[in-house]
Amino acid sequence: MSDKFKSRLNVASLFLLFGLLFLFNRYGSGYQIRILNNIGVFITLAVSYNLINGVCGLLHLGPNGFIAIGAYTSALLSMTPAEKQLNFILGQVIWPLSVIHVPFVVSLIAAGIAAAFFAFLISFPVLRVRGDYLAIVTLGFGEVVRVLCNAGERVTNGPLGLKGLYPHTNLWWSWGVATLAVVVIQRLIDSNYGLAMKAIREDEDAARAMGVNPFRSLMLAFLISAFFSGIAGGLLAHLITTISPALFTFFLTFNLLIMIVVGGLGSTTGAIIGAVLFSWGGEALRIVEQPMEIGSFTIPGIPGMRMVIFSLVLMLVILFASKGIMGRNELSWDYLESKFARFRGTKTPQ
Amino acid sequence: MNPFFQMRHVTRRFGGLEAVGDFSITLERGELVGLIGPNGAGKTTTFNMMTGMLRPTAGDIIWKGENITRLPPHLITAKGIARTFQNIKLFSDMSVVENIMVSCHYSIDSSFLAAMLGLPKHKREEKRIREHSLKCLEEAGLAHLASERAQNLPYGLQRKLEIVRAIATRPGMLLLDEPVAGMNPTEKIELSAFIRRIREKSGITILLIEHDMKFVMNICQRIRVMNYGRSIAEGTPDEISSNPEVISAYLGDTPHAQD
Numbered sequence A: 001m002s003d004k005f006k007s008r009l010n011v012a013s014l015f016l017l018f019g020l021l022f023l024f025n026r027y028g029s030g031y032q033i034r035i036l037n038n039i040g041v042f043i044t045l046a047v048s049y050n051l052i053n054g055v056c057g058l059l060h061l062g063p064n065g066f067i068a069i070g071a072y073t074s075a076l077l078s079m080t081p082a083e084k085q086l087n088f089i090l091g092q093v094i095w096p097l098s099v100i101h102v103p104f105v106v107s108l109i110a111a112g113i114a115a116a117f118f119a120f121l122i123s124f125p126v127l128r129v130r131g132d133y134l135a136i137v138t139l140g141f142g143e144v145v146r147v148l149c150n151a152g153e154r155v156t157n158g159p160l161g162l163k164g165l166y167p168h169t170n171l172w173w174s175w176g177v178a179t180l181a182v183v184v185i186q187r188l189i190d191s192n193y194g195l196a197m198k199a200i201r202e203d204e205d206a207a208r209a210m211g212v213n214p215f216r217s218l219m220l221a222f223l224i225s226a227f228f229s230g231i232a233g234g235l236l237a238h239l240i241t242t243i244s245p246a247l248f249t250f251f252l253t254f255n256l257l258i259m260i261v262v263g264g265l266g267s268t269t270g271a272i273i274g275a276v277l278f279s280w281g282g283e284a285l286r287i288v289e290q291p292m293e294i295g296s297f298t299i300p301g302i303p304g305m306r307m308v309i310f311s312l313v314l315m316l317v318i319l320f321a322s323k324g325i326m327g328r329n330e331l332s333w334d335y336l337e338s339k340f341a342r343f344r345g346t347k348t349p350q
Numbered sequence B: 001m002n003p004f005f006q007m008r009h010v011t012r013r014f015g016g017l018e019a020v021g022d023f024s025i026t027l028e029r030g031e032l033v034g035l036i037g038p039n040g041a042g043k044t045t046t047f048n049m050m051t052g053m054l055r056p057t058a059g060d061i062i063w064k065g066e067n068i069t070r071l072p073p074h075l076i077t078a079k080g081i082a083r084t085f086q087n088i089k090l091f092s093d094m095s096v097v098e099n100i101m102v103s104c105h106y107s108i109d110s111s112f113l114a115a116m117l118g119l120p121k122h123k124r125e126e127k128r129i130r131e132h133s134l135k136c137l138e139e140a141g142l143a144h145l146a147s148e149r150a151q152n153l154p155y156g157l158q159r160k161l162e163i164v165r166a167i168a169t170r171p172g173m174l175l176l177d178e179p180v181a182g183m184n185p186t187e188k189i190e191l192s193a194f195i196r197r198i199r200e201k202s203g204i205t206i207l208l209i210e211h212d213m214k215f216v217m218n219i220c221q222r223i224r225v226m227n228y229g230r231s232i233a234e235g236t237p238d239e240i241s242s243n244p245e246v247i248s249a250y251l252g253d254t255p256h257a258q259d
Helices: A003-027 A030-055 A063-078 A081-087 A095-099 A104-126 A132-151 A171-190 A192-202 A204-209 A214-240 A250-263 A268-289 A305-320 A333-344 B043-050 B073-079 B096-102 B112-117 B120-139 B155-167 B185-202 B213-219 B237-241 B244-251
Strands: A292-294 A297-299 B005-014 B017-027 B032-036 B058-063 B081-083 B173-177 B205-209 B222-227 B230-235
Touching (some): A003 A030, A030 A063, A030 A268, A063 A214, A192 A214, A204 A214, B017 B043, B017 B222, B032 B043, B073 B081, B096 B120, B120 B155, B155 B185, B185 B205, B213 B237, B222 B237, B230 B237, B230 B244
Parallel strands (some): B032 B222, B081 B173, B173 B205
Antiparallel strands (some): A292 A297
16 A cells, blocks of 8 residues: 555545544534543543553553643643632632633643653653552652642642633544644654664663663653643543542543553554543443343343443453453554455455 | 773672673774683673673773773664674564664654654655665565564574674674574574674674684684683684683683592
């Protein structure tokens, strides 16, 4: 397949995606739009998280910290001074934040930069260690950010959180950012920079001996991942319209981890599938909690049943596809072509 | 004039153990030198110090007149010293050509931003790296395996790929850590021909560690022997094979032990 044809297919599928979004935006129910928004935000989060855990092979457990930083930065910058005055009951917000008010898009970029700045700071201690130790250090970072959000009343309004944010996040924002994140991050993974990251995952000593500077490559992954996590955090804040430290517990990281493991660690496609399954599947399974009649049996609605089924599905995925749904494969046009060729029984074109 | 490569009185201690003590060696451009010695003699530690993976406790390492003793491994590779490993360290889940392409990473001339935005400059760099890598594979006769995953190659080819990967960094000196370990006789002959060919073509200096005496005696111009972290002898293959100290290091220095 020629490159030109592939790029045409890419453009066509983008048109298809945004055409569908347009239809949903116009005719879909509020509930459907809400789920689609969630999916968009979680695709961004999962794909950027996968860059560190899947591609670089580091067990990073602190994305909730970056998301929190992004969410608070974006929220504090996009709220009007009057809204801030209403929110901060315990003590007024400190000076520069009390008067700043910027457009949503600027607040999102600032959210990304703030998260990346913190990633830069913590990468010095974090990237000195590997494996379990790295997991513990990043886990600690996520907790520290949450506790600071709880304690910094003059900045974050403490446990009360920030309420009444303007719901800026719509389908165009959430899916626009998701598309941008997927394209940009996948380009990085496919480039020589991505190769260096994978080489570090496979064998760090060999990578160093081949001239790869692990610190630089991993820091790059860390910054980019944090940047997009921060932006997604800002989108999340303006989607839920209320943020508090309780939103950014380790549970958020844990959900992201499930998404990328189920989808296939190291595969962007897998991260997308994981994010879709997780955000949409949880909602779709609500029907099992309603009373059902199968033949002469009547099953009463059992609250919590969907979590049981959800866990069962997760177990089945891991049992039958131990490397996740996609493994480390990507759903590219070439991949589809080769699958199709095998299906037709013809020889795979080289 | 400065020597090509020199280690001066290098010592490395691990706690109380002196793995390498007062070791000095000078290599000239284009030489093929063997480093031999019984297990635990400090040969691999010496390699690790030459490539920056370990810092010497004392002493200096000079490369083309520059002191590289305290440089990190990736900078030493960029300066022109490449190595292979005793136990194969390929990037197993990557394709053969991708393994080689990593070796060009240090020379990439476009930023990560150019990569993320897909700028033409980056595409040119990617093309240059891919073509260079394919050329390296072709010269080694591995081109037909380019898209195969590295872990699927047979053992002998994995060893060879590791050498090709090191050569792809365009080194001035190549360090081979037991290149023929575990190979069958045919593979050994092939590999020694391959090493000779590399040397004739690119004129690089090669220092190799090997336990296979036949291979070492056959291929090396000069041999250095280590034992207990010390250098005990140096000379041509003939001199070394008749050196009593070397023989006693290999066979034990109590000639009447069997009595």
